[in-house]
Amino acid sequence: MIAAMFTSYPRTLTVVAALLALLTLAYGGAMDAVYPSLLGVFEWLETTWFGVIGKTWGAAFAFVEAVHLLGLALLGGCVLAGDGRLLGVVLTDVPVQTVVERTHRVFVFGLSISLATGIFMACGVATKIYYLPVYWFKMLALSAGMLFHFQIRRPLLSHDIQSLNPVVVKMVAVASMLVWFMVAATGRWIGFSG
Secondary structure (H helix, E strand, O other): OHHHHHHHOHHHHHHHHHHHHHHHHHHOOHHHHHHHHHHHHHHHHOOOHHHHHHHHOHHHHHHHHHHHHHHHHHHHHHHHHHHHHHOOOOOOOOOHHHHHHHHHHHHHHHHHHHHHHHHHHHHHOHHHHHOOHHHHHHHHHHHHHHHHHHHHHHHHHOOOHHHOOHHHHHHHHHHHHHHHHHHHHHHHHHHHOO
């Protein structure tokens, strides 16, 4: 039984192992040893071009933040449309495979925009976010979201979705929505912190 599970679900088990490793790093005491050494990296980030521009030109930071929000809107819309279709709630007149494929392409674009602009914004306030615990929760949630999307959801749904167990498809959709909601919630929480 255990051996069959390892051969049947290698990607899922890899993602679960990676998430457990991240949680162990974050809460098992290992982060306490790594955390102080990261302060130098965050201080350096503020001295980069991105950091200097983000700190000194408020208009540039505001523009990049607006683009970041647009990227997040694309990402969130794709999650809601794609997973909503998997749940049979939205776009029911369009084939499920079509919705999943098209939302994935836009999702990758939105994620790319969000990551690029997020790095720029983080450089401008690097030492501030270093001391915010919610920032580290956000990075953990973002890592979990990307691992889940590209290692579990995407490979599973790239095959014929109609041949999959409907309960599994719905569980994947709910898990995807929950993990990306956590990313959005922790990101918004950063705005209210510090």
